[in-house]
Every structure is written in C-alpha cells, then in structure tokens.
Amino acid sequence: MTTAVSQAPSDEQIIIGSHTLNSRLIVGTGKYATFEQMQECLEISGADVVTVAVRRERLVDADGRNILDFIDLGKYTILPNTAGCFTCEDAVRVARLGREILRGLENPGFDWVKLEVLADTKTLLPDPVATIEACRQLVDEGFQVLCYTSDDPITARRLKDAGASSVMPAGSPIGSGQGILNPNNIRICMEYLKEDDQHYPVIVDAGVGTASDVAFAMELGCDGVLLNTAIASAGNPDLMADAMRQACVAGRLAFQAGRIPRKLYATASSPTEGTILRGGP
Secondary structure, three states: OOOOOOOOOHHHOEEEOOEEEOOOEEEEOOOOOOHHHHHHHHHHHOOOEEEEEOOOOOOEOOOOOEHHHHOOOOOOEEEEEOOOOOOHHHHHHHHHHHHHHHHHOOOHHHHEEEEOOEOOOOOOOEOHHHHHHHHHHHHHOOOEEEEEEOOOHHHHHHHHHOOOOEEEEOOOOOOOOOOOOOHHHHHHHHHHHOOOOOOOOEEEEOOOOOHHHHHHHHHOOOOEEEEOHHHHOOOOHHHHHHHHHHHHHHHHHHHHHOOOOOOOOOOOOOOOOOOOOOOOO
16 A cells, blocks of 8 residues: 655645745755756755755856756746855845846746855854844845844844844754754744744754754754755765655654653553553562
8 A cells, every 4th residue: 555645735834925835845956966966856855945056056067058947947936045155245246146037037036035144164154243234135125035044042033133034043064964953042043033923934954964854853843944965965865855855744743743751761651550460569
C-alpha cells in the first residue's frame, strides 16, 4: 500500500507580507554543480519560493547560459537577496537592481527582498546596525523586507520595529552546517516577535546541515526554513532535497501535535492496573 506524501493544506500556508507560500521551505540556487542539477533539486524540494543572489550569483555561466532560463518563472516566486553586501548603501543598491530585473520579467517577487548586510568575510555574520538602517530605507522605498540576522532577540525585535515583513535568525553561521546552536535564543526571538501577532513569520536562515536540523527548527515553532548549501553541497543533492522537504512537513506536524514532557524517570506505556502478577520492588 502506498502512502501519499502530506501536502500543506490552505490553513498551513505561510503569509509573508503580500506573498502566500504553499511550502514552508525556501531554497537557494547557488553552489550547484550544474544548472540542470539545481533545476532538479528545486523541483524535488517542493518549494515555491527560491532565492537568487543578485550580486554574487553568476547569472550567466561559462557557456553563456542564464540561470534564470533554468528557473520556471511562472512556477516559482523569486526572492532576490543582497548576499555579498557589506554596507547599507550596497545592499540598498542591489535590492533596487533585483527589483528592476524581476519587474522586467513580470515575476511577483519584484517587490520583496532578502536583506543581508554582512560584517566581515570570515564569519559572514550580519552587521546589526547597517542591517537595521538598510531595512528602514528599503521599507520606506516600498520593499517587503525579509531580514537575515543573528539569533539576538533584541536585534530581531528592532528589525521588526523597523518594518521587516519577516525576521530570519541564523541557526549558525552561513554554510557551516552546524544546525541550530542556540535554540533558547530562537525561542526568545519568537516570543518577542510574536508577542502582538502570533502569525508574524519567523524563518530560520543559515547553518542547516541536514534534515534533522530542519525538523528541529520547525518543532521549535519556526514558520519556515531557508537553506541552500545543505542541499547543493550534499553527497546526493537530489536525495537531500527530498529529505529537507519531508523534514519540514514532519517538523511542522510535530510542533502542532505537541511533544510529551521530558521526564527524569521512566513511565510505563501500558497500564499497570489489573496486571496478573505484580513483581519487583
């Protein structure tokens, strides 16, 4: 007997600003060995939003092929990002460029941006001051801003106050594959960000290494996960894309179900009343 794969019903959609996502998994398009491999993994992942680095991504490869020719612009909403930017000015400029490119392509992703303003090349951690400044400016220019940030709850709250449509705390450094290093901080971020709006979208961005990291993020109550390297650099990207898709669904279901409390001692899973013989101490 074949069991159908669970699909997110309408009430499980995630809303970010004016955009409605059917999948809570957002995937990137970088680091793949070929455009063909990327194309296949996007399909397997089940994502309906894919992110493209406007500044860093090689839009045209050595053979003159454009990455956008391998992304179905009628199927996927593109989320342009400002990866590789280290100043507020650069990030705003790249965001504007992404908007113009996608507007010309008539893709619905033209009005939003994943904002990254990095502090240095070694850690790729965000510059909190420049990120908040860029967020304010982009919001003033009409962008719906999804902000990559650290797992610091205070910075997360200030980004929301600056008008961010979604705050995206890192599980661990970009591309490190370390998973979620500080779940308590993620919990506090969600508490602060959702205190006056339980539907405000909080998405873990960066550091995912494998499917269990995605499931854990969703079990914490995060609204989604954004990842790239964990699929693109896996030994078998196709299999990992499928694993990430299923982990996202499983983690969300587990969060909704509610896990049992952790206990110090054992609790019998079968009833002890009415047993034939009762032995032991």
